[in-house]
Amino acid sequence: MSNQLFTKTGILSRFILRRDRLRIWIWLFGLVAITLLVAQTFVDLYGSEEERQAIAETMLNPAMTAMVGPAYGIDNYTIGAMFAHEMFLFTAIAFGLMSILLVARHTRADEEDGQIEMIRSLPTGRLSNLASTVLVMNGVNVLIALLIGFGLYGMGIESMDLEGSLLYGAALGATGIFFTAVTAVFAQLTENVRGTIGFAFTVLGVSYLVRAVGDVGNEMLSWLSPLGWVLNTEVFVSNYWWPLVLTIITALLLVLLAFYLNAIRDLGSGFLPAKSGRRHASKFLQSPLGLMVRLQRTSLIAWGIGMFILGASYGSVFGELETFFGDNEMLAELIAPIEGFSLTDQFIPMIMSIMAMLSTIPALMAMNKLIGEEKKNRTEHMLGRAVSRTRLIASSLVVSIVTSFVMLSLAAIGLWSAGNAVMEEGLEFGTLYGAAMVHLPAMWMIIGLAALFIGAVPKFIGLTWLYLIYSFIVVYLGGLLQLPDWLGNLSPFGQIPNIPVEDMDYMKVSILVVIAMFAAVIGFVGYNRRDIEG
Amino acid sequence: MTILEINNLTKKFGSFTALDNVNLKVEKGEICGFIGPNGAGKSTTIRILLGILKATEGRAKIFGKDAWADAVEIHKRIAYVPGDVNLWPNLTGGEVIDLFIKLRGTNNKSRREELIKRFDLDPTKKCRTYSKGNRQKVALIAALSSDADLYILDEPTSGLDPLMERVFQECILEAKNAGKSVLLSSHILSEVEKLCDKVAIIREGKIIETGSLIDLRHLTRAHLHVQTKLPMTSLHEVVGVHDVEVDGQSYSIHVDSEELDEVMKYVSQYGIIGLESAPPTLEDLFMRHYEGVSVGVGGAV
Numbered sequence: 057m058s059n060q061l062f063t064k065t066g067i068l069s070r071f072i073l074r075r076d077r078l079r080i081w082i083w084l085f086g087l088v089a090i091t092l093l094v095a096q097t098f099v100d101l102y103g104s105e106e107e108r109q110a111i112a113e114t115m116l117n118p119a120m121t122a123m124v125g126p127a128y129g130i131d132n133y134t135i136g137a138m139f140a141h142e143m144f145l146f147t148a149i150a151f152g153l154m155s156i157l158l159v160a161r162h163t164r165a166d167e168e169d170g171q172i173e174m175i176r177s178l179p180t181g182r183l184s185n186l187a188s189t190v191l192v193m194n195g196v197n198v199l200i201a202l203l204i205g206f207g208l209y210g211m212g213i214e215s216m217d218l219e220g221s222l223l224y225g226a227a228l229g230a231t232g233i234f235f236t237a238v239t240a241v242f243a244q245l246t247e248n249v250r251g252t253i254g255f256a257f258t259v260l261g262v263s264y265l266v267r268a269v270g271d272v273g274n275e276m277l278s279w280l281s282p283l284g285w286v287l288n289t290e291v292f293v294s295n296y297w298w299p300l301v302l303t304i305i306t307a308l309l310l311v312l313l314a315f316y317l318n319a320i321r322d323l324g325s326g327f328l329p330a331k332s333g334r335r336h337a338s339k340f341l342q343s344p345l346g347l348m349v350r351l352q353r354t355s356l357i358a359w360g361i362g363m364f365i366l367g368a369s370y371g372s373v374f375g376e377l378e379t380f381f382g383d384n385e386m387l388a389e390l391i392a393p394i395e396g397f398s399l400t401d402q403f404i405p406m407i408m409s410i411m412a413m414l415s416t417i418p419a420l421m422a423m424n425k426l427i428g429e430e431k432k433n434r435t436e437h438m439l440g441r442a443v444s445r446t447r448l449i450a451s452s453l454v455v456s457i458v459t460s461f462v463m464l465s466l467a468a469i470g471l472w473s474a475g476n477a478v479m480e481e482g483l484e485f486g487t488l489y490g491a492a493m494v495h496l497p498a499m500w501m502i503i504g505l506a507a508l509f510i511g512a513v514p515k516f517i518g519l520t521w522l523y524l525i526y527s528f529i530v531v532y533l534g535g536l537l538q539l540p541d542w543l544g545n546l547s548p549f550g551q552i553p554n555i556p557v558e559d560m561d562y563m564k565v566s567i568l569v570v571i572a573m574f575a576a577v578i579g580f581v582g583y584n585r586r587d588i589e590g
Numbered sequence: 591m592t593i594l595e596i597n598n599l600t601k602k603f604g605s606f607t608a609l610d611n612v613n614l615k616v617e618k619g620e621i622c623g624f625i626g627p628n629g630a631g632k633s634t635t636i637r638i639l640l641g642i643l644k645a646t647e648g649r650a651k652i653f654g655k656d657a658w659a660d661a662v663e664i665h666k667r668i669a670y671v672p673g674d675v676n677l678w679p680n681l682t683g684g685e686v687i688d689l690f691i692k693l694r695g696t697n698n699k700s701r702r703e704e705l706i707k708r709f710d711l712d713p714t715k716k717c718r719t720y721s722k723g724n725r726q727k728v729a730l731i732a733a734l735s736s737d738a739d740l741y742i743l744d745e746p747t748s749g750l751d752p753l754m755e756r757v758f759q760e761c762i763l764e765a766k767n768a769g770k771s772v773l774l775s776s777h778i779l780s781e782v783e784k785l786c787d788k789v790a791i792i793r794e795g796k797i798i799e800t801g802s803l804i805d806l807r808h809l810t811r812a813h814l815h816v817q818t819k820l821p822m823t824s825l826h827e828v829v830g831v832h833d834v835e836v837d838g839q840s841y842s843i844h845v846d847s848e849e850l851d852e853v854m855k856y857v858s859q860y861g862i863i864g865l866e867s868a869p870p871t872l873e874d875l876f877m878r879h880y881e882g883v884s885v886g887v888g889g890a891v
């Protein structure tokens with residue numbers, strides 16, 4: 057009887073691997089490549105013990121502890137200790153993200169789309185789909201763990217021995233396996249994939265925050281967080297394996313729970329009740345503009361909070377900035393010293409451009425939403441009624457522009473409030489806010505470009521994302537990788553004057569605004585002329 | 591008064607011709623059926639009428655205005671139900687209905703409640719929980735609660751159960767009695783037959799037949815079941831008789847409408863004991879057309 061529950065799990069696993077071959081490869085390649093590349097960078101930049109010891113001093117402040125985890129092995133800060141300390145937590149989060157997204161996709165998302173119903177109608181077991189998903193994801197996590205483990209060892213870095221390297225990989229893999237299990241449970245509890253992903257992300261986010269608070273203040277608290285567990289392996293210093301046993305056992309129990317819940321529930325149902333919604337539309341939801349805002353409400357609020365926190369976390373290191381820079385060669389290379397300005401002043405433009413580029417993400421999503429709606433055949437509901445094409449695309453544009461402004465403002469305000477609190481002489485809001493706002497024209501140029509694509513060549517809309525990623529690489533890493541200047545100049549963000557260090561360049565900024573407007577106008581004209589797909 | 595007029599309409603997607611010289615007219619107070627198999631070009635025609643797609647050649651006019659240039663003006667007076675209703679998963683049905691009514695401009699609150707009851711829809715549920723039929727109900731309720739002059743409905747009942755289909759038919763007849771016009775695309779022939787004054791048949795982008803149901807009867811065959819005293823040995827040789835099936839002295843035949851008189855004269859010579867006749871259905875007409883055309887195409891290849 058019980059083995060019937062898992063009939064054809066093998067075939068389904070292969071089917072998942074086939075459907076996801078590209079996705080899995082991208083995650084695998086990305087995670088392994090970034091790990092090895094950063095390890096190499098650390099070797100190149102922090103070859104000497106004095107350099108590393110200097111960094112160790114700056115890592116001892118609470119802001120850093122909250123961000124990357126507690127410092128350990130500080131008195132002998134080897135490359136291994138330093139690498140694990142600065143890289144492990146974020147890589148673990150990436151493993152969590154990967155597992156959450158892929159598991160949700162093959163469980164609740166497929167169930168919601170009716171694909172599981174198809175599969176269940178074939179001679180497959182009741183639990184086969186969940187089993188194959190868990191199986192594949194655990195396999196993927198183990199594989200990437202091994203690749204990272206042997207890869208790090210293979211680089212022949214003195215302080216990264218075989219045991220430590222394998223433990224580093226294993227701790228990451230265990231994190232992935234843990235969040236595979238968490239997502240598997242939420243896929244049973246919730247009735248839709250948004251809920252599944254939302255709850256799983258919440259667990260990941262809360263794990264991070266609880267650990268942050270715990271690491272700074274009360275160590276016991278960190279033991280409530282699965283991310284706290286894996287951090288306690290103290291890779292490359294103490295090499296404790298037992299926290300992983302805890303992680304894996306918990307994951308196993310969660311998977312069993314998921315199987316149990318899956319076995320007792322109806323297909324398509326969940327355990328958390330879907331609450332009944334509004335009978336009537338609110339005053340707000342009466343226009344394309346209202347609809348666009350409403351559809352993205354949750355995501356926009358989340359982004360807003362995220363940008364504020366990001367700004368605040370940058371701001372919180374301002375107090376330590378001078379020491380921090382004095383000792384960090386990697387960052388010093390990014391920012392060459394300029395007479396007459398404090399290092400804080402010099403740091404501001406770079407932080408601002410990072411925050412501006414990140415704020416562009418929700419703004420661009422708001423603009424590109426129009427294409428997403430068209431692909432889902434939902435723009436015809438509007439265009440089939442008394443809504444003109446101009447009004448529709450303008451609604452998207454307005455939401456996008458306002459988003460760009462609000463997100464950047466929130467980040468700047470976050471930065472100011474935290475920075476002002478920790479710095480002795482305080483931080484002037486006006487200067488800071490101006491340094492942020494000067495990036496708006498660059499953001500608008502990307503939004504304008506998106507409007508152009510939407511109107512003229514919608515199938516190339518993905519290029520707007522590539523352009524943003526390109527900007528991020530050349531502007532953020534340009535100095536570090538010593539890329540030629542013209543590469544940076546191709547990005548609108550490369551054209552923005554470095555306020556407050558440089559003077560305002562009205563000419564350049566106006567040109568960006570004009571290009572943005574011009575692109576948007578072409579987009580509007582094109583949108584009024586072309587076929588709408590649905 | 592002509593409400594809707596399509597003249598020599600051609601639509602190409604790249605090199606593929608989806609519509610080839612389509613002509614269609616809908617008069618005031620008329621329900622026009624627009625039938626054809628999947629992929630015939632019904633939705634494409636309707637989307638051109640809505641100004642969502644641009645005609646490659648030819649013109650489409652509604653209320654005498656150009657469907658592309660005056661789309662917004664036209665849409666204030668029409669109501670549209672798409673063939674494949676996709677809604678926003680995180681809005682409720684009630685919210686969507688209100689939004690749709692609002693986007694059209696006019697508002698008819700009492701009708702909304704009445705229709706929600708008649709179609710038996712729970713408007714407090716999120717759209718992601720709705721089946722295809724329920725999503726169609728949302729679009730239908732929004733369309734029918736508006737005071738439109740023309741209803742454009744693209745296969746509106748493909749997901750409804752028979753009970754709801756009845757409600758739908760009642761609503762359409764009410765609209766017709768109120769002097770509204772309807773363009774109803776479908777591949778469900780019985781529905782078109784019950785509702786429509788006029789039919790246009792489209793296949794592979796071409797209108798192959800158009801006219802009132804009575805006009806089209808000449809293309810159809812009646813089904814007759816006859817029992818006679820004496821055996822009819824040469825029944826299959828009679829002009830206009832097709833598909834003869836014999837079971838003892840009882841015969842089942844298809845008869846061309848225009849030959850009915852002659853055939854009856856022939857049959858009566860053998861002493862009729864029983865006679866049943868089924869009216870020609872649109873289905874026959876439809877099938878006959880396809881048989882004819884596909885044989886022609888097949889022969890040419």
Ligand SMILES: Nc1ncnc2c1ncn2[C@@H]1O[C@H](COP(=O)(O)OP(=O)(O)O)[C@@H](O)[C@H]1O
Nearest residue numbers: 603606608626627628629630631632633634635
């Ligand atoms: N955007 C498009 N690009 C290319 N071909 C299309 C497009 N839209 C429709 N078609 C083709 O046009 C034909 C008519 O489609 P459609 O009007 O949707 O048919 P119907 O509604 O009668 O089932 C089909 O062959 C379809 O594949």
Ligand SMILES: [Mg+2]
Nearest residue numbers: 632633673744
């Ligand atoms: Mg269609």
